[in-house]
Amino acid sequence: MPDTDKNNREEFELIRWIQRQAGMSDHLSLGIGDDCAIQTQFADQDLLTSTDLLIEGIHFKREWTSMFNLGRKSAAVNISDIAAMGGTPQSLFLGLGRPKEINDKEIEAFISGFLSEIKTHGAALAGGDTCASPGPLMISVTAQGTVATGDAICRQGASYGDAIYVSGYLGDSALALSLLQKGQRPDRYLRERFHTPSPRVILGQKLSKRQLATSMLDVSDGLLADLGHILVASKVGAELDLAQIPLSKSFQSALKEDAALIDLALAGGEDYELVFTSPLKDLDKQINLDHAVTRIGIVSQTPGLRIRQVNGEIYQCQRGGFDHFA
Ligand code: ADP
Ligand code: MG
Numbered sequence: 001m002p003d004t005d006k007n008n009r010e011e012f013e014l015i016r017w018i019q020r021q022a023g024m025s026d027h028l029s030l031g032i033g034d035d036c037a038i039q040t041q042f043a044d045q046d047l048l049t050s051t052d053l054l055i056e057g058i059h060f061k062r063e064w065t066s067m068f069n070l071g072r073k074s075a076a077v078n079i080s081d082i083a084a085m086g087g088t089p090q091s092l093f094l095g096l097g098r099p100k101e102i103n104d105k106e107i108e109a110f111i112s113g114f115l116s117e118i119k120t121h122g123a124a125l126a127g128g129d130t131c132a133s134p135g136p137l138m139i140s141v142t143a144q145g146t147v148a149t150g151d152a153i154c155r156q157g158a159s160y161g162d163a164i165y166v167s168g169y170l171g172d173s174a175l176a177l178s179l180l181q182k183g184q185r186p187d188r189y190l191r192e193r194f195h196t197p198s199p200r201v202i203l204g205q206k207l208s209k210r211q212l213a214t215s216m217l218d219v220s221d222g223l224l225a226d227l228g229h230i231l232v233a234s235k236v237g238a239e240l241d242l243a244q245i246p247l248s249k250s251f252q253s254a255l256k257e258d259a260a261l262i263d264l265a266l267a268g269g270e271d272y273e274l275v276f277t278s279p280l281k282d283l284d285k286q287i288n289l290d291h292a293v294t295r296i297g298i299v300s301q302t303p304g305l306r307i308r309q310v311n312g313e314i315y316q317c318q319r320g321g322f323d324h325f326a
Contacts, residue, residue, distance in 0.1 A: 009104055011130050018111055018125070025124035027090050037126035039091055045146040050081035056136035064180055067106045069195040071113025074139050077220065079121055080199035080272045082145035084218035086153045086208020089121050089145040089201065094128035097138030121201050151208045153276065157215040158234035162277040162299040165284065167200050167291050169193075169248040170223055174268020175261065189250050197272040202290040204274060212283065216276035222267035224317060227275055228305060234277075240297035240307045242315050260318070266307070267319040 019032040030038035041047065054060060054074055062070070075092060082089040094114065098107060115125060123143070176186040176194035186194065199218070207213040215230045223245075231238055245265050247255065255261050277299055284295045300306075307315040 014104070014107065015130060017108070018128075021111060021115055022125040025090070025122075025126075028124055028126055031124065031126050032128075037091060037093075039126070039144070042146075044149050046149050046152055048082055048085050048087045048145040048147060048152065049142065050078060051140065051142045052078045052081070054139040054141070056138070062137065065195050066113075067102075067109040068113035068116075070139075071110040071115075072117040072196050073113075074110075074141050075114045075117035076197050076199050077272065078141040078143040079118065079123065079201065080197070080218040080220070082143050083199045083201040083204035084153075084216055084274060085145070085147060086151060086204045086213070086216065087145035087147040088205060089118070089123040089143055091126035091144045092118050092123055093126060093142040093144075095138075095140030095142075096128065096130045097133035097136075097140075098130065099133045099135065099137055102137060117196075121199070147208055151211065153204070153208050153213045153216040155215055155217055155230050155233035158230050158236050158277040158299050159214060159279075160236055160299055160301050162214055162279055163281050163283070163295050164227070164238060164240070164275070164277050164297040164299060165293045166219070166223065166246065166275045166296050167203055167273040167293050168271070169246045169251065170219065170271050170273065171245075171251050171261070171265030171268050172248050173197065173270040173272075174222075174264040175251055175254055177268075177270070178264065187250055189248065193248075194270065197270065199272055200274045200291055203293070206289055207274075207276060207278075212280060213276040213278050216274055219271040219273045219275055220269060222269040222319070223265070223271070223275060224267045224305060225269075230275070230277065231299075231303075231305060234299075235303075237300045237303045238297055238305050239300050240305065242307050242309050244294060244296045246292075246294040246296070263317050263319040266317045 022032055024031050028037060028039055060070060079089045172190050172193035176190040179186040215234055217226050219226050247265060284293050309315045
């Protein structure tokens with residue numbers, strides 16, 4: 001066994017390095033370095049807070065990704081929760097349980113990836129905690145964001161007759177994961193969708209500012225499971241149009257070889273797209289939402305979720321919700 005301790009500088013030195021890299025941000029009057037961060041609050045804004053825990057072997061495998069991309073994704077999936085409420089991400093907090101064999105270069109690459117992602121969205125790393133882990137790499141991310149008072153878009157709020165929309169394409173990330181699990185190499189586009197998803201922050205903000213959506217969440221566990229949360233919270237049902245599920249070129253060409261792959265788009269997970277409901281029926285034709293959205297169905301009075309095929313028959317998805325490597 002190599003003496004990995006030599007690769008690992010003292011914790012306080014690492015924190016000082018993180019502090020220098022993180023810099024400051026307008027909304028923070030005190031960032032990394034004290035017992036707490038101080039963020040200025042405005043009277044007309046609500047504070048959004050969300051936490052995610054990522055554990056090696058359950059949520060990610062180090063051999064499939066670079067530490068830089070792992071850092072990016074750790075930030076992206078958390079920021080996606082702020083986007084899903086229509087908010088603006090501001091302060092992120094990063095807890096790290098670090099196994100001995102991860103050296104300083106790797107942890108720096110992770111932090112650099114994390115910072116590059118949050119800076120894309122105008123957010124700042126405002127604090128965290130660092131500790132040795134006797135087991136796997138553990139990453140805990142907390143994101144805070146703001147939204148104009150009362151404008152946050154929650155899961156409840158969908159009503160009968162609303163159109164159901166989803167941003168971007170579905171299934172790419174799950175297709176990449178299934179190829180990796182089979183020992184195959186996904187194409188570049190699919191790899192990016194899996195390793196470095198882009199949270200739809202600007203789309204979420206536009207929907208909340210203009211009060212266009214009645215309910216919303218981000219697709220992390222798969223469209224059916226996540227839309228199911230909206231339906232339960234809103235006490236309504238839904239009918240989806242299978243032909244309208246938006247699929248990328250890479251996904252479509254895989255689908256030509258294996259028609260059963262459609263279930264990855266319906267229930268695969270880790271898309272980090274936004275699914276939302278709206279009384280407006282032509283949002284997909286509005287070009288100024290920053291990101292393409294597709295109308296995929298309608299909210300119905302009948303409870304449950306039905307997927308209608310082109311021939312009018314109901315489609316039965318063979319997959320449950322997303323359960324990572326299970
Ligand atoms: P405490 O004893 O209060 O836990 P620490 O020595 O752990 O303080 O942390 C010192 C400062 O560094 C705090 O501001 C903390 O938020 C920040 N910090 C520690 N670890 C991280 C990390 N992984 N990412 C960002 N900030 C961190
Ligand atoms: Mg600490």
